[in-house]
Amino acid sequence: MEKIKLNILGLSVSQSQSGAYALVLAEENGDRRIPIIIGPIEAQSIAIQLEGLKPPRPLTHDLFKFMASSFDILILEVIIYKLEEGIFYSELVCVREDKQITIDSRTSDAVALALRFDCPIYTTEDILERAGIVIEFENEHGQEEWSQPMTDEPIRGKHEYEKYTSTELNQMLDHAIQNEDYEKASAIRDEINRRIKE
Numbered sequence: 001m002e003k004i005k006l007n008i009l010g011l012s013v014s015q016s017q018s019g020a021y022a023l024v025l026a027e028e029n030g031d032r033r034i035p036i037i038i039g040p041i042e043a044q045s046i047a048i049q050l051e052g053l054k055p056p057r058p059l060t061h062d063l064f065k066f067m068a069s070s071f072d073i074l075i076l077e078v079i080i081y082k083l084e085e086g087i088f089y090s091e092l093v094c095v096r097e098d099k100q101i102t103i104d105s106r107t108s109d110a111v112a113l114a115l116r117f118d119c120p121i122y123t124t125e126d127i128l129e130r131a132g133i134v135i136e137f138e139n140e141h142g143q144e145e146w147s148q149p150m151t152d153e154p155i156r157g158k159h160e161y162e163k164y165t166s167t168e169l170n171q172m173l174d175h176a177i178q179n180e181d182y183e184k185a186s187a188i189r190d191e192i193n194r195r196i197k198e
Contacts, residue, residue, distance in 0.1 A: 003079065003122035008050065008111065009033060011043055015184065023111060025080075025121065032132030034080075034123070035186050036088055042108035049115040061112040072096055078110040080123040083131055086190055130193055133185050161191040 021043035082089035090110040176185035
């Protein structure tokens with residue numbers, strides 16, 4: 001399995017699910033981005049580490065790191081290895097005394113721990129092919145724009161977009177990407193992929 005390295009691009013308030021956040025991971029040597037919907041607790045844990053903040057009491061992921069380090073357990077890497085029905089599956093590759101073990105993990109927890117152990121995050125070409133979105137817009141400084149839009153939109157249904165034609169879906173996908181509405185783009189992309197499989 002060829003592994004492709006991902007970097008954390010940012011966090012945004014989810015436009016599709018109330019109280020949720022979008023974690024966007026970027027392909028290191030490419031243009032594809034993967035938006036992943038995560039909960040507020042995991043988003044807070046990731047944001048605190050990204051900002052270099054030190055909470056007065058350890059958060060759950062900090063506690064996990066302190067405990068693992070106390071027993072000489074290291075996380076070598078995180079691998080997002082499966083995408084099934086819109087859910088990303090990850091595993092932690094750990095080592096202790098030259099013994100390597102793989103532990104199943106939610107992707108949000110895996111990313112929060114990867115930040116704390118300063119280890120790389122990987123995925124596969126298959127997942128990037130299926131879930132990746134290409135972002136082509138930059139600001140005047142040559143950097144990708146990142147916003148935190150908020151909306152009162154209701155939660156989108158699983159097959160909300162099945163009533164549209166393929167041409168309309170592709171136009172809607174382009175429009176969603178232009179507006180940095182990654183959750184909507186992800187849902188539209190899932191509908192396009194669903195039709196391709198049929």
